[in-house]
Amino acid sequence: GPNGSGKSKVGEALRFVGAGDELKGQAVFRLEGGRVLVDRLRLLGRGSWEGGGYWSPEGSDLYLSLKDTVFTPVLQVVPPLKPYRPEGSGSLLLRLKGEGFQVEFKDFRFRLGPVAGYLPQGLLSLNGGARAEGELTLLAPFPGKARLGLEGRLEEFQISAKGVVTLPGLKEETPAEVAFRYPGYGVEIHLGEAQAQGTLFPLRLAGYGRLPLYYPRYYLQEGLLDVKSFFLYEEKGTYHLTGNAEVLRAKLALPEARAKELTQGGVDLE
Structure with missing residues (x-):
């Protein structure tokens, strides 16, 4: 528009490429009286992105549909x-x-560093109150399932997940609770009697606690590890782990299958 009208319009052809996938299309934005108006957003490739509406510090009315x-x-x-x-x-x-927002998920898969998961169907909503629905399946770094929770307001909120995980080396399914806070990317993790806290971006996690162990392949039938402290951090794409721990208890024995093999072979273990 003419100078002094406080209006400007931007129409851009957009193209995103990553991991062998491509999305391309057009976005038309207007800046008007402190508002960002999205006249058009349409990207196509694998699926579609469409959106429209406006955003401003005083309030918003914006939608984005990604199918x-x-x-x-x-x-x-x-x-x-x-x-x-x-x-x-x-x-x-x-x-x-x-003052609020709502996000609906369907067949949503994600990976972020060492963490990968799947959300068949879910809802996150902050509008006066806070609400979260859905069951999250964790695929990496270890398997787990959790129910989602949410509390706070648009400018500052916390997403939590409570459930159980199956960690390699732990004797049984372990109760777990994770809380993620925005902004600041703070995270708190409770895993059985162990706990950790820090930030996700950048990744900085410090913690301590006791963990029951079970590694029959290496003859450990039962053990208890007291982690005095640990520090996990990421630097230039590489993950570093430091810390110290004490073994409080360790019961060693041959796995049942291996013991049977040796017995059948003429070795009496009794």
Whole structure:
């Protein structure tokens, strides 16, 4: 528009490429009286991205619909996420209105650094109150299942997950609770009697606690490890772990299958 009108319009052809996937299309934005208006957002490739509405510090009315698509090309150009080689796919519907927001997930798969998971169907909503629905399946670094929770307001909120995980080396399914806070990317983890806290971006985790162990392949039938302290951090794409621990208890024995083999072979273990 003419100078002094306080209006400007930007129309851009967009193209995102990452991990072998591509999204391309057009976005038309207007800046008007402190508002960012999205006249058009449409990207196509694997699935589709569509959106429209406006955003301002005083209030918003914005929607974004991502159907059967891949998020990887876009996620990989976000500077804080880039070192973690993020991946994502599925469907997502985002509504940002007034003081709140709502995100619906469907067949949503993600990977962020060593963490990967799947959300068949879920809902996160902050609009006066806070609500979260859905069951998260964790695939890496270890298997687990958890129910989602959410509390806070749009500018500052916490997402939590409570459930159980199956860790290699632990004797049984272990109760787990994870809380993620925004902004600041703070995270707190409780795993049985162990706990850790720190930040996700950048990754900095410190913790301590006791863990029951079970490694029959290495003759450990039962053990208890007291982790005095540990520190996990990421630097330039490499993960570092330091710490110290004490073995409080260890019961060694041959696995049952191996003991039977030796007995059948003429070795009496009794």
